[in-house]
Amino acid sequence: MRSFALLFACAACAACSGLFGCSSGVDKTTVGGPLGDSGGADHDTGSATDDTGPIAVDDSGGLVVTDATQPETPQPAVTLIYAQTDTELYSMDPVTKIVTDIGAFTGNTGAITDLAVDASGKLWVNSASAIYEVALPAGGKGPVACTLKTTLPSGTRFYALGFVPAGVLGAGEALIAGDAAGDLYYVDTSGPSSTPLKLGGFGAWKSGDPAPGKAGDFWSLSGDVVFYLEGTTPRGLATLRDCTTKSGTTSCNNTNDVLAEIDMVALAGAFGSKTAATTLRKQILGGGAQHGHLFGIGAWEANVYAFSRNDTATSPSTPAKLLQIGSAGTATELQSFPAITAGWSGAGVTTKATITVLAPPM
Numbered sequence: 001m002r003s004f005a006l007l008f009a010c011a012a013c014a015a016c017s018g019l020f021g022c023s024s025g026v027d028k029t030t031v032g033g034p035l036g037d038s039g040g041a042d043h044d045t046g047s048a049t050d051d052t053g054p055i056a057v058d059d060s061g062g063l064v065v066t067d068a069t070q071p072e073t074p075q076p077a078v079t080l081i082y083a084q085t086d087t088e089l090y091s092m093d094p095v096t097k098i099v100t101d102i103g104a105f106t107g108n109t110g111a112i113t114d115l116a117v118d119a120s121g122k123l124w125v126n127s128a129s130a131i132y133e134v135a136l137p138a139g140g141k142g143p144v145a146c147t148l149k150t151t152l153p154s155g156t157r158f159y160a161l162g163f164v165p166a167g168v169l170g171a172g173e174a175l176i177a178g179d180a181a182g183d184l185y186y187v188d189t190s191g192p193s194s195t196p197l198k199l200g201g202f203g204a205w206k207s208g209d210p211a212p213g214k215a216g217d218f219w220s221l222s223g224d225v226v227f228y229l230e231g232t233t234p235r236g237l238a239t240l241r242d243c244t245t246k247s248g249t250t251s252c253n254n255t256n257d258v259l260a261e262i263d264m265v266a267l268a269g270a271f272g273s274k275t276a277a278t279t280l281r282k283q284i285l286g287g288g289a290q291h292g293h294l295f296g297i298g299a300w301e302a303n304v305y306a307f308s309r310n311d312t313a314t315s316p317s318t319p320a321k322l323l324q325i326g327s328a329g330t331a332t333e334l335q336s337f338p339a340i341t342a343g344w345s346g347a348g349v350t351t352k353a354t355i356t357v358l359a360p361p362m
Helices: 264-273
Strands: 055-057 063-065 079-084 088-092 099-106 114-117 123-126 130-135 144-151 158-164 174-179 184-187 197-200 218-230 233-246 249-252 258-262 281-285 294-300 303-308 320-325 331-337
Touching: 079 099, 079 114, 079 294, 123 158, 158 233, 174 218, 197 264, 218 258, 233 264, 233 294
Parallel strands: 099 144, 114 158, 158 218, 218 294
Antiparallel strands: 055 063, 079 088, 088 099, 114 123, 123 130, 130 144, 158 174, 174 184, 184 197, 218 233, 233 249, 233 258, 258 281, 294 303, 303 320, 320 331
């Protein structure tokens, strides 16, 4: 399964000018205007070399970063969002909702399945079995160059990517990836190859959870994750879908993905103990987006922006879309992209972005 990536960059900051990078030969033009399967086996867990980071638990049970090693950086006045297909990187202005083609990925092997942005604004992308650091074109448009950082075990299929803020899973930022079975893993990118550490999945469907799920089903990662700091409190969001397994075959509902909050305490506990959590789901926001294949998400202020794949090759009546999701979990369609026949495949946001989707922690 493929994931979709959104990248938030400082439009006015020189440090953010290097956020574009990998090439497809598509004409570099504005493609949008103003508002207008899972599967795969679980992977063996590996050992992580980082020590658990300087974190604390407040009275409400929430995680609080007490000693993040990276200094705070001023927030830009304008934050751009970036999305990608398997081969091409795009930007989106969250104010005008205009989507612009940046350029095609180069230097990578295989389709790009997601992207993530670190606190410095550096863009990373991944294929199903490798992670790359990206150099964006100096002129803002052109080839997006990918440099291999680490390879993943043979047979893995990773499709989601996101950075956890510094101080949560170690002193520095930590890279989290989601696999084809819908679980989250920590990936150590310090060496040429990595054995991901499984942190857990999203648990069983429970009474009161959104339809069309039922008892015996389970929640699986649909396509993407996003992490950020709200003050000193780390937060995480994910798009999930309802799945069931019968006679060894897993099938998932792709019509009503939900936006869920990630349990950051459970995530940190799994990393520290090297034992996967029973569930990483803290809460589901609302009754679902009423859209499926939300493979890429990013957030800006009070909204999540989700890019759905729904490629026209398999579903010609349902083209790829850009959706806006608020704290109630309801999606509003902003734009469709019938010309992008391969569909969207990923999204991400810098951990320094100002995001207020969730209610402030008590």
